[in-house]
Amino acid sequence: MDVYPLIFEPIIKPKIWGGRRLETALGKPLPPDGSFGESWEVADLEDDQSRVAQGPAQGKTLSELVTSWGEDLIGRAPLFDGRFPLLIKFLDARDTLSVQVHPDEAMAARLGGRVHVKHEAWYVIDADDKGFIYRGVREGVNRSTLEKAIAAQDVESVLNRIPVRKGHCFYLPSGTIHALGAGVTVAEVQTPSDITYRVYDWNRIDPSTAEPRELHLEQALSCISFDTAPFDGEQPRHVASVWTAVTSLVRCDSFVIERVRMVGGVDQGVLTEEFAIWIVLDGRGSVVCAGRDEPVKFQRGDTLLIPAALKEGRVQTFEDSMWLEIKVPVASSLTGFERPDRGAYEESSPFVPLNVPNKPNATSQSSQG
DSSP states (O other): OOOOOEEBOOEEEEEEEEESHHHHTTOOOOOSSSOEEEEEEEOBOSSOBOBBOSSTTTTOBHHHHHHHHTHHHHTTOOOBTTBOSOEEEEEEESSOOOEEEOOOHHHHHHHOTTOOOOOEEEEEEEEOTTOEEEEEEOTTOOHHHHHHHHHTTOGGGGEEEEEOOTTOEEEEOTTOOEEEOTTEEEEEEEOSOOOOEEEEOTTOEETTTTEEOOOOHHHHHHHOOOOOSOOTTOOOEEEEOSSEEEEEEEEOSSOEEEEEEEOTTOEEEOOOSSOEEEEEEEOEEEEEOTTOSSOEEEETTOEEEEOTTOOSOEEEESSOEEEEEEEOOOOOTTTTSOOOOGGGSOTTOOOOOOOOOOOOOHHHHHTTO
16 A cells, blocks of 8 residues: 555544534534543554544554554654654643643653653644643742642642743643643644643542542652753744745654645645654645545644655645644764865855745646635
8 A cells, every 4th residue: 555644533532621622623523512622633552543534544543554554654763662653632721721740751761661751842723812821830949849839729829821822832841840721722742642640630520520630749749840941942943935934843852843834826745754744723735646546635623644655745735824744853864974074165155055846836726716
């Protein structure tokens, strides 16, 4: 089977803090009643497996494709404990999530089993006027200060509360205490782990048990970072051409997130040295490739997995479009080679290489209707 761009059936998760924006804002099919907080778009975990929604591989799990397609799917990206190296979700917070933390490397190594390090990032898709997140502790807060705040049920007083709006992106490395605020919808990119330690849950009662939800204070306090230095990995960079603009948002050892904007009517090649995930934020388009007669169409709310070995891939936009492109960093094929002496180049040359997309043709322009 030739590889092709994959869209998976969403795995919808009911949550006490969730709402209905997954349906109204992102087009996810929800049951008629209930509150739903998460749509898992790309998942390869023990208990949650994404299944292909369309095409020759329809019904197959991501785990099965990792095995059968191998490097044609993931390229040189390393597996994460034998699994696909990313977990992609949408989150809709009608109410504020629990204050929580994820395991760091030391805890994951000590406990083993299903406990894995968990780094993540949030891209804000939508936010109310007063939308916010909590991220990290305030200057001067230590473990003792936090324990006193927990005992007094005043945890928010020691956390950094950050106003957010559409388009903001935040890196949350393991060990970072955090909470997604009410009225905020995000795309979440993370390493494939579902371990969360709750520090505080606003005294909510779980309707299924009529009891407060479980907290995990011992585990949380053993891995919370009290470092207040600026977060590494958030150095925005912007590159633009006539038809495309790319903004680098987050870069860490586990993933790279870029925002791609492309005007309507573009038809250009898809570079696929490694796999990529596209989280579509706006617009409509399609991806065509060798081996498939039908294009893979996409629209707002879709998540595509672009295999590393995609052949003759081309993206066509029917209207102005925007998506997040997520990749896993891999070692350069030039690692170990010395850099050439700068003096070997002609310093006076006014030219620099540019990767300019093809000019939109009549066919792609007419497809906008």
